[in-house]
Amino acid sequence: MVRKSRRAVKAFKWTYLAVVLAFLYVPIAVMIALSFNASVSRAEWTGFTFDWYLKLFQSDAIIAALEVTIEVALIATAVSTVLGTLGAIGIHAMKKGWASLLVNLSYLPMTTPDIVTGVSLMLMFVFMNIPLGKGTMLMAHIAFDTPYVLFAVMPRLKQMNPNLYEAALDLGCHPMKALYKVILPEILPGVVTGALLAFTMSLDDFVISYFTSSTDQNLSMIVYSAARRGVEPTMYALSTLMFLAILLLLLIVNRRSSLEEM
Numbered sequence: 001m002v003r004k005s006r007r008a009v010k011a012f013k014w015t016y017l018a019v020v021l022a023f024l025y026v027p028i029a030v031m032i033a034l035s036f037n038a039s040v041s042r043a044e045w046t047g048f049t050f051d052w053y054l055k056l057f058q059s060d061a062i063i064a065a066l067e068v069t070i071e072v073a074l075i076a077t078a079v080s081t082v083l084g085t086l087g088a089i090g091i092h093a094m095k096k097g098w099a100s101l102l103v104n105l106s107y108l109p110m111t112t113p114d115i116v117t118g119v120s121l122m123l124m125f126v127f128m129n130i131p132l133g134k135g136t137m138l139m140a141h142i143a144f145d146t147p148y149v150l151f152a153v154m155p156r157l158k159q160m161n162p163n164l165y166e167a168a169l170d171l172g173c174h175p176m177k178a179l180y181k182v183i184l185p186e187i188l189p190g191v192v193t194g195a196l197l198a199f200t201m202s203l204d205d206f207v208i209s210y211f212t213s214s215t216d217q218n219l220s221m222i223v224y225s226a227a228r229r230g231v232e233p234t235m236y237a238l239s240t241l242m243f244l245a246i247l248l249l250l251l252i253v254n255r256r257s258s259l260e261e262m
Contacts, residue, residue, distance in 0.1 A: 028243060035236035052237040062222060062238065068134060069218040073202040076141035081195045083142070084149025089183065091150075092157040103154075106147045117144060118211030125212065137213040144208060145198035152194030156187040193253055200249040204242060 038047040056062055087106070091099050109117065121143065125136045164186070168178040184191075206220035217225070219242060226235045 031236050032240045032243075035233065035240045037233065040233060052233040053241075056234045056237045056241075059234065061217075062219070062234075065217050065219050065222040068137075068216045069203060069220075072134065072138050072141055072218065073199050075138055076145050076202045077195050077199040079142050080145035080198045081149050081191060084146045084194055084198075085153050085187070085191050087146065088150045088153035088157055088187075089179070092154065106150055109144050109147050110151075114205075114207035115211075118208040121208065122211040132212060132214040134213065134216040137209050137216065137218070140208050140212040141202045141205065144205075145202055148197040148201060149191070149194030152197060153187050153190040156190035157183075160186045196249055196253045200246055200253070203249070204246050 035052055036048050036050070037045055038049040038051070039045065091102050091106075094102070118140070121136075121140045122132065125132060125139075130136055160183070164182050165178055168182045169175065173181065204220060205218070206224060209218050210221055210224070213221075219238065223235055223239060223242075226232060
C-alpha cells in the first residue's frame with residue numbers, strides 16, 4: 001500500500017512537471033518550427049527553408065533596430081557595471097543602518113512593474129524637455145540594469161576578507177590602487193555575472209524602451225509593431241534568434257553562478 005502511494009505521488013510529480021514544461025516551452029518550440037516553414041500560413045507545413053532568416057537580414061528596419069539594440073545594451077551594460085560595482089563597494093563600506101536603507105531602495109527598480117518604471121521615466125524626460133529617443137532609452141536601461149549588477153557584486157564583497165584592503169593600505173598602497181589591485185580581483189566573478197545579467201535584461205526589454213523612445217526602436221519594439229499589423233514569418237525568425245541569444249546568456253550566467261558557489 002505504501003509503495004503504491006509513493007508511486008502515485010512520484011507519477012503525479014512527473015506529470016505535473018511535464019505539464020508545466022509543456023505549457024512554457026511548447027509555444028516556443030512551435031514558433032521555432034514555424035520560422036523554418038516554407039509556407040506563409042501557420043496552418044500548413046509545406047517544407048523546410050531558411051528563407052525567412054535570409055529576408056530577416058535583408059530588412060533595413062530590422063538591421064537598424066538590431067544596431068540600436070546592441071549599441072544600447074553594450075553601453076548600458078558598461079555604465080551600469082561601473083555604477084553597480086562602485087555602488088556595491090560603497091554600500092558595503094557603510095554602517096549597517098544606512099547600508100540596509102540603500103539596499104532596500106536599490107530593490108525598488110527590480111520589484112516595480114516595468115510599465116510603472118517606463119511611464120515614470122517618460123514623464124521625467126518630458127518634464128525636463130529631453131527628446132525621447134536613443135539617448136533616453138539608454139538612460140532608462142542604465143537605471144534598471146544597475147541594481148542587477150549591484151546585487152550580483154554584493155555577495156562577493158561579503159565573502160571577501162575585510163582585512164585585505166586594510167592590509168594593502170597599511171603597506172602603503174594608495175586607496176585607488178588598492179581598489180584595483182585587491183578588491184576588484186576578489187569581486188570580479190560577481191562583476192562579470194552582473195554585467196551578463198545587465199546585458200540580458202537590456203537586450204530583450206520592451207516595455208520601458210517603448211515608453212522612453214519615440215524615434216529609435218529596438219528589436220522588441222519591432223516585433224511588437226509587426227504583431228499589430230499581422231505576424232509575418234520573418235518575425236518568427238527574429239523571435240527565435242532573440243530567444244536563443246537570451247537563452248545562451250542565461251546559461252552562461254547560471255553556469256558562472258554554479259561555479260562561484262562551489
